[in-house]
Amino acid sequence: MYVTAAVLSVLLALGSLAAGAPKALLKGDVPAALQSHMGLSAGFVRFIGLAEAAAAVGLVIGLFWQPLGIAAATGLVITMIGAVGFHAKAGxxxxxxxxxxxxxxxxxxxxxxxxxVTLGLAM
Structure with missing residues (x-):
């Protein structure tokens, strides 16, 4: 079960860092689209990017200390629920x-x- 948890954590960390870094730096098309299309402030977009980048770090450290990995994955779940809600609201x-x-x-x-779930089961 640990191998599955490790693979999922690494994939999620890479994806989360790739998605969060441009938002945290306010560089590229995605932060601009979030500001113009969804009406989010630059500070909120930066906060989302920092949360995604922090989750990536937490997931990698969580490979060695699983409670942190579980917390990082749970935080990312909450962040993504919010993202799905914002996208639904925007149509x-x-x-x-x-x-x-x-x-x-x-x-x-x-x-x-x-x-x-897999990090929790691997403990």
Whole structure:
């Protein structure tokens, strides 16, 4: 079970860092789209990016100290539930032009739940 938890944690950490870094730095198209399309402030977008980057660090350290990995995965679950809610409120799931981008938090949500469960079972 630990190998599964490790693989899920590493994949989730890489994805979370890749998604969070541009938001934390406010660089690229994604932070600009979150600000213009969803009406989020620059500070809130940066906070989301820092939370995703912190989850990535927590997931990697959690490979050695599993309670931190479980906490990081759980925090990412909460963050992704919020992201899914924001995308639903903006109507991104019904618009074919924005649907693909809006499905990313759903995938991250499922991966985060799986990582938290497998880390818990591996303890």
């Amino acid at each position: 991104d799931y019904t618009d074919p032009a924005t649907r693909n981008n809006a499905l990313s938090p759903v995938v991250f949500l499922l991966l985060a739940v799986a990582a938290a």
